[in-house]
Amino acid sequence: MDFSLSEEHIMIRDAARDFAQTELLPGVIERDNKQKFPKELVKKMGELGFMGIMVDPKYGGSGMDAISYVLIMEELSKIDASASVMVSVNNSLVCYGLESYGSEEQKQKYLTKLATGEFLGAFCLSEPEAGSDATSQRTTAIDKGDHYLINGTKNWITNGGSADIYLVIAQTDKDKGSHGINAFIIEKGVDGFHVGPKEDKLGIRGSDTHTLQFNDVKVPKKNRIGANGSGFRFAMKTLSGGRIGIASQALGIASGAYELALKYSKERKAFGTEICNHQAIAFKLADMYTDIEAARHLVMKAAWDKDQGNNYDRSSAMAKLYASKVAMEHTVEAVQIHGGNGFVKEYHVERLMRDAKITQIYEGTSEIQKIVISRGLLRD
Numbered sequence: 001m002d003f004s005l006s007e008e009h010i011m012i013r014d015a016a017r018d019f020a021q022t023e024l025l026p027g028v029i030e031r032d033n034k035q036k037f038p039k040e041l042v043k044k045m046g047e048l049g050f051m052g053i054m055v056d057p058k059y060g061g062s063g064m065d066a067i068s069y070v071l072i073m074e075e076l077s078k079i080d081a082s083a084s085v086m087v088s089v090n091n092s093l094v095c096y097g098l099e100s101y102g103s104e105e106q107k108q109k110y111l112t113k114l115a116t117g118e119f120l121g122a123f124c125l126s127e128p129e130a131g132s133d134a135t136s137q138r139t140t141a142i143d144k145g146d147h148y149l150i151n152g153t154k155n156w157i158t159n160g161g162s163a164d165i166y167l168v169i170a171q172t173d174k175d176k177g178s179h180g181i182n183a184f185i186i187e188k189g190v191d192g193f194h195v196g197p198k199e200d201k202l203g204i205r206g207s208d209t210h211t212l213q214f215n216d217v218k219v220p221k222k223n224r225i226g227a228n229g230s231g232f233r234f235a236m237k238t239l240s241g242g243r244i245g246i247a248s249q250a251l252g253i254a255s256g257a258y259e260l261a262l263k264y265s266k267e268r269k270a271f272g273t274e275i276c277n278h279q280a281i282a283f284k285l286a287d288m289y290t291d292i293e294a295a296r297h298l299v300m301k302a303a304w305d306k307d308q309g310n311n312y313d314r315s316s317a318m319a320k321l322y323a324s325k326v327a328m329e330h331t332v333e334a335v336q337i338h339g340g341n342g343f344v345k346e347y348h349v350e351r352l353m354r355d356a357k358i359t360q361i362y363e364g365t366s367e368i369q370k371i372v373i374s375r376g377l378l379r380d
């Protein structure tokens with residue numbers, strides 16, 4: 001067992017840290033206020049290889065491992081969780097989905113652009129009546145011979161307005177239940193595809209979230225991903241890896257808040273001494289650091305499982321469940337350590353606290369992670 005990072009991993013982590021400090025930190029408060037994220041920043045992340053981290057270089061990716069992915073995600077998330085969710089969706093849901101299940105033609109046409117950041121991807125599973133219960137898909141894809149006709153509504157879609165390529169899950173045969181579900185590649189701008197207004201959110205406000213409407217959208221048969229009826233398995237397997245991304249996002253939010261709280265506690269004085277010298281504050285820091293380290297071990301274990309080719313359904317669920325809890329609890333503590341300053345935007349911790357909440361909701365709520373973990377335990 002070896003807990004140390006390789007020299008290459010340290011270099012990758014440091015490059016992500018440097019990018020986050022120099023490119024993401026300036027303007028992060030304004031992006032949060034205005035709910036925007038400039039396309040140039042996505043391009044820059046693409047140039048650094050962050051948009052196709054684990055994709056094979058023959059498709060334009062960086063060919064790195066899952067450990068590198070979580071290191072990059074943690075560093076970006078310390079500063080801007082809106083940037084990191086774009087990276088996570090593009091990498092673990094869209095690129096991974098296409099590389100693992102797509103045809104060679106789909107990979108050449110779409111993956112090569114998604115992996116370099118030329119295109120941005122979105123993953124469209126959730127619907128107004130199908131959130132946690134993802135099998136209740138109401139979006140239909142009717143087989144019309146050489147194409148499918150898609151009708152329905154997807155909501156809460158990350159990159160919903162800014163994506164170029166949408167992976168859309170739909171029901172093709174209701175009688176077959178989850179075995180009658182397929183995944184499709186839909187390009188932005190096709191007839192009958194409408195993007196609704198941007199959601200006004202509590203956190204990750206720089207990331208755009210939209211409802212999408214599909215009215216008789218024609219999708220060529222060659223844009224179906226994988227064998228007929230494999231869409232639900234595709235979605236679940238893809239989300240399993242996605243949870244490693246969100247777990248590392250939660251880890252980054254927690255460790256970013258901890259670093260700010262530690263620094264502030266060494267500068268701020270009360271009762272004639274720096275507040276870190278008050279045991280109540282020092283113990284908060286001890287609890288934060290311990291829990292963040294524990295979360296980091298779970299996140300790294302899940303990434304390691306993926307790299308080893310082990311099943312990572314349970315380890316990714318545990319990593320997400322725990323890291324998101326730590327992020328929520330300790331961003332609140334970071335605000336507390338900052339006192340009144342914690343309550344204003346300038347000090348960053350209030351944004352991290354708002355951003356932390358989503359990590360307990362998307363890509364499976366914490367309750368759903370417990371279902372995944374407990375079902376696995378009871379099956380063993």
Ligand SMILES: Cc1cc2nc3c(=O)[nH]c(=O)nc-3n(C[C@H](O)[C@H](O)[C@H](O)COP(=O)(O)OP(=O)(O)OC[C@H]3O[C@@H](n4cnc5c(N)ncnc54)[C@H](O)[C@@H]3O)c2cc1C
Nearest residue numbers: 123124125126131132156157158209361362363364365367
């Ligand atoms: C900002 C944001 C971005 C998102 N991005 C995407 C995206 O890019 N693509 C996408 O497809 N989706 C996306 N989602 C959707 C997200 O995955 C869902 O919101 C999430 O899965 C929960 O579904 P729901 O909102 O319908 O809640 P519900 O399923 O209605 O759940 C409500 C509550 O009931 C609990 N609950 C439900 N069923 C059970 C059960 N069996 N046992 C115990 N408790 C249960 C839940 O845990 C939750 O607390 C995003 C959501 C948000 C808010």
